[in-house]
Amino acid sequence: MDPATTARLLITCADRPGIVAAVSNFFYNHGANITALDQHSSDPEGGRFFMRLEFQTPHIDLPHAVLERAFQDMVAGRYAMEWHISYAAQLPRMAVLVSRHEHALLELLWRWSRGKLPAAFSMVISNHPDLRERVESFAIPFHHVAVTPDTKAEAEAEILGLLDGAADVVVLARYMQILSPDFVAAYPNRIINIHHSFLPAFAGADPYKRACERGVKLIGATAHYVTSELDEGPIIEQDVERVSHRFNADELRELGRDIERNVLARAVRWHLENRVIVDGNKTVVFA
Amino acid sequence: MDPATTARLLITCADRPGIVAAVSNFFYNHGANITALDQHSSDPEGGRFFMRLEFQTPHIDLPHAVLERAFQDMVAGRYAMEWHISYAAQLPRMAVLVSRHEHALLELLWRWSRGKLPAAFSMVISNHPDLRERVESFAIPFHHVAVTPDTKAEAEAEILGLLDGAADVVVLARYMQILSPDFVAAYPNRIINIHHSFLPAFAGADPYKRACERGVKLIGATAHYVTSELDEGPIIEQDVERVSHRFNADELRELGRDIERNVLARAVRWHLENRVIVDGNKTVVFA
């Protein structure tokens, strides 16, 4: 697929007969070549309908803005759809917040540098200065914004200022600060966090220590959108690895990092490729 | 989904723009309620197109036969589609061939008896009499057809006679006889075998012994359609489990049976639910 000509439509609406026909007809009639179509209905009777359409734009007969207006008038309005078209040529801007642990950040940097994360990597912000050199070696701006209990509000304001106009998605790659509800509200369903446990088990702090004490036989990690309720946002991806009594808390933590970086990288890629639709407190992932 | 009113359309054709629109339009206009749609293109430029459409029939405006003729005339002919509609109310007839190992057969019997394999279970045929009682306790006919090198042709003829008109799909649940090309040709892409290895590794006989000798760290099983080339047919499903130096060949075999029965049960269910399309020597599985 040529990214220069790929576009993706995401739709959410009440499920009703005829939606697929109406949408695919519209795009076909305007010269779009549909290269992928996924749909999901939470319930054929009275459920919600979700759709992802990937299409190629070269032979479309209208400018983008006109096409979008026509889609709203002729299809989306009729079905009361929430919808959005993304053009892969316009890379989404991605900012990453991180504290001291570099593993999740490095995985993102490495995949991005190999062309596997379709984003404009606009900056890394950290409450510690440690990772500056590493980040700048990828030619990505690094900002150190210290956070103390007393300066938290100012720090968040500073971060919001840095992000303003420069981030379509904010990734928390083990950022060990809790964001205020106002911060979260500024990026609804656009802040992705990696939680170092298999949520909802061990929500909160120190999950590996608690997993070790509880004697679990699998440990995991969870990538989710951040909402104002801590660790309760819609889950995008999870994974686990098998462990045994031989693992102490440090060894769980070390293995956990491998899970975290892979789970986060997958979730970020799916988000960037417009594969995730939020449905209340759940996600539909057209992976 | 009410099975009484569920129908499924499978399509294969050359990929061309407009197919999804044409198909979904046709069914929408005739009152079908589309409840699932999956599609795949092997290559947007000059590739093959595959589609599975699940729809509800209550409000369709035409009798089935008329609808199918109309679909051929108005859509399928235009795109040179291979296609078939299955109605879930007409359960596909399933026959199982087995030798002495009961694990794969039992899994099928157990899932079928719980309503998880949508088939009419027409019979079990075995070249050994051992499993008669077990099979008949599920009220399923059991036929013993002995096979020796000298009587192989007669035995196959007898089996084909038993199957005639009574089997839409034939499952080899560890049937330790090689079927002749003529037998295979009678059920193209409708004979499902479970091979007790992770194909193409260890094709042929005695895979667990050879896996043990090779010192592999994972063992697996493969469900595939049977073709005239032994162990080379289209793969439907595979799975593996981790092993170590502690497993001898018998223990690999024992663990392998758990993999085999699950892999076969998944493949059979997908086939029965019309989720598998054969594409040359590969499968498209809309699971």
Added chain:
Amino acid sequence: MDPATTARLLITCADRPGIVAAVSNFFYNHGANITALDQHSSDPEGGRFFMRLEFQTPHIDLPHAVLERAFQDMVAGRYAMEWHISYAAQLPRMAVLVSRHEHALLELLWRWSRGKLPAAFSMVISNHPDLRERVESFAIPFHHVAVTPDTKAEAEAEILGLLDGAADVVVLARYMQILSPDFVAAYPNRIINIHHSFLPAFAGADPYKRACERGVKLIGATAHYVTSELDEGPIIEQDVERVSHRFNADELRELGRDIERNVLARAVRWHLENRVIVDGNKTVVFA
């Protein structure tokens, strides 16, 4: 390994230098052929030590009782060991409690009938009569003990009476009644439960419904020893399967059953083979 001559020693004690040497010396000097040895120390400094020794008895120079007394006098006493020797020729007696869901019970029956669960299967007890025929077809006694809120104490007394002298281990194969602390105390670390979730996530009732609402991407099951604290006992084994937004609660439940039966069967086998040592609220599993 010939079960008729296999014995297994489990040891727990404070970790101190010389334990392995003392134990292996003792058994070597008395003619035992050690065929497996596993050990674990929770911490080389001040931790707990766990050991499993499998040995063959034919050339042992003393009767079992004398050997055991000598081991206590010469080794175990010196290190203040908790220890126990099991002789595989004396099969542990296993009773299963079940309600209506048959999947976990059937898996145990099937594996046991194939010789893969080294136990004397003494009985199945259920608070529903439904599974009588299925159980008795395996020539295993079935007891129906109805339980109502009013008769719970009597029912437990009746069950304890049935188990008395007939059960070394009690398996709850989806038994939907909460056992009283007195019942649990009668079989310390000898009641194995299968919980239909990945504990500690979704402890309590209806885990699949709650997993569906929470939108998790993996579901699991947990086999654990029952303690007086509900769902908090030592975990023996866990496993998970990947799910997606396409699974409703019923489909999660159905997939979950496959996980439950495999996880429970593994945990029971490990227990029967003396591979599990309880360490506070955790387990050491020498699998």
Added chain:
Amino acid sequence: MDPATTARLLITCADRPGIVAAVSNFFYNHGANITALDQHSSDPEGGRFFMRLEFQTPHIDLPHAVLERAFQDMVAGRYAMEWHISYAAQLPRMAVLVSRHEHALLELLWRWSRGKLPAAFSMVISNHPDLRERVESFAIPFHHVAVTPDTKAEAEAEILGLLDGAADVVVLARYMQILSPDFVAAYPNRIINIHHSFLPAFAGADPYKRACERGVKLIGATAHYVTSELDEGPIIEQDVERVSHRFNADELRELGRDIERNVLARAVRWHLENRVIVDGNKTVVFA
């Protein structure tokens, strides 16, 4: 465990009664604190015996060389053992050979820089100059040794010269040249390769393309010791990931890289921690 005082003994010999007792006795009597002991017998009757003993040295009553001579005289000679003691304080020297693909190398560099690969990373040698900067940013020497069909012998000689006295283990992190038997013979069971398939399936070149053509549902990678028979050496570790018809050969390759780097990193770590013993064409891995 304090690396400064940790030692590890690996033993291979014919299985006979009394080995564990003799070995553990010897080390206990000389003041070694045993912190881990793993053993395996390929067959209690006439099989091979394998053992790994990890112990702490502070209270040992003899200098290392004297202890080793005493062990040979008093224990190892009696049982005709092949054995070796490694002292964790003396880091094994590791050299990596790589071509153009950086993913496997980077994973090793990253884990090594975080202290998770206990080796002295002596050099990276490549037949391409591309990765120099990346390697040198970790302060590790980089050598470019071009290889053409005509200069292969000279190139190998040059590489052997670079390695001489500087490598206890050689890791092929996607080195796309076949090593000559003489080269391999210089480092018996000390060259670790990552093969980009699940061996023995798709041995040889271009495995992802062939896996795609065969329509497999899982792809994998294999870390193994290099022998003079291409792709036939003892397997150390393998892993797989699930794929579907949606993956083209490029996407399989991309996913495969994630498997490769993790499988290789695990195998290298186990080798460095003296957890791998070669048994003919198999390995015993005390992970």
